[in-house]
Amino acid sequence: MQDKKDLIIESTTLWDFPRQNYGKTAHGDNKYNGVTPAFIIWNLLQRYTEEGDLVVDPMCGSGTTIDVAKELKRKVIGFDLNIVRNDVIKNDSRNIPLKDNSADFVFIDSPYSNNITYSNDERCIGKISCESIKFYDELEKVIVEIARILKPNKVMSWVIADQWIKKKFTATGFLLWQRLEKYFEPMDIVCITRHNQTSNTSLWHNRARRFNFYLRGFKYLFIMKKNK
Numbered sequence: 393m394q395d396k397k398d399l400i401i402e403s404t405t406l407w408d409f410p411r412q413n414y415g416k417t418a419h420g421d422n423k424y425n426g427v428t429p430a431f432i433i434w435n436l437l438q439r440y441t442e443e444g445d446l447v448v449d450p451m452c453g454s455g456t457t458i459d460v461a462k463e464l465k466r467k468v469i470g471f472d473l474n475i476v477r478n479d480v481i482k483n484d485s486r487n488i489p490l491k492d493n494s495a496d497f498v499f500i501d502s503p504y505s506n507n508i509t510y511s512n513d514e515r516c517i518g519k520i521s522c523e524s525i526k527f528y529d530e531l532e533k534v535i536v537e538i539a540r541i542l543k544p545n546k547v548m549s550w551v552i553a554d555q556w557i558k559k560k561f562t563a564t565g566f567l568l569w570q571r572l573e574k575y576f577e578p579m580d581i582v583c584i585t586r587h588n589q590t591s592n593t594s595l596w597h598n599r600a601r602r603f604n605f606y607l608r609g610f611k612y613l614f615i616m617k618k619n620k
């Protein structure tokens with residue numbers, strides 16, 4: 393296990409974290425489907441927040457953002473529709489119960505499509521395929537809320553990945569980026585190496601070669617700023 397003292401602030405736009413967690417205590421639950429690598433949030437909080445700042449995660453799942461933010465002495469509020477721990481507030485992120493200009497940083501790792509069943513809640517955006525325009529329309533409602541609650545000149549960061557399924561590629565990242573650009577100023581795009589996804593088996597690697605497609609090797613981490 394990587395030790396906390398080995399943590400460094402990333403200096404390039406390619407981040408490769410071999411494990412979900414760092415240190416000896418859990419950050420989120422690495423068994424939660426779609427859990428975010430804790431290093432991503434650690435790196436972002438180091439760069440864009442200070443002690444005492446309010447960090448918000450509108451889709452915080454198993455609470456990785458809550459654990460990392462608390463450890464770094466940030467205030468934190470985590471919402472989700474699927475409640476797996478009692479410090480997460482049940483809420484649909486298309487309507488965030490916070491005041492305008494109240495958050496210092498927002499992190500979100502949203503569903504990428506309808507590839508994972510997070511809950512039976514019909515409001516879960518993970519029930520909509522990224523091949524449908526509705527997916528981006530619903531995520532845009534979340535974007536509007538993030539833009540509203542974030543303080544001016546503060547940063548938000550969003551994790552998303554493209555999709556290749558049944559011989560069809562969808563540039564989910566680019567399609568979401570187009571919506572984000574309407575509300576935020578671009579700062580950077582980081583590629584996060586993917587590990588441990590279910591298709592990371594020799595069977596799938598051989599299929600990818602034989603049938604001439606690519607397995608997803610990275611996710612996007614979009615970093616953007618609210619400029620007014």
Ligand SMILES: C[S@@+](CC[C@H](N)C(=O)[O-])C[C@H]1O[C@@H](n2cnc3c(N)ncnc32)[C@H](O)[C@@H]1O
Nearest residue numbers: 426428451452453454456473484485510516517
């Ligand atoms: C990729 S997971 C987030 C994982 C989380 N960052 C973690 O480390 O555990 C996406 C989350 O979005 C949540 N979600 C989907 N639609 C939502 C909505 N409309 N409002 C709030 N949360 C939603 C799902 O329940 C799921 O937990």
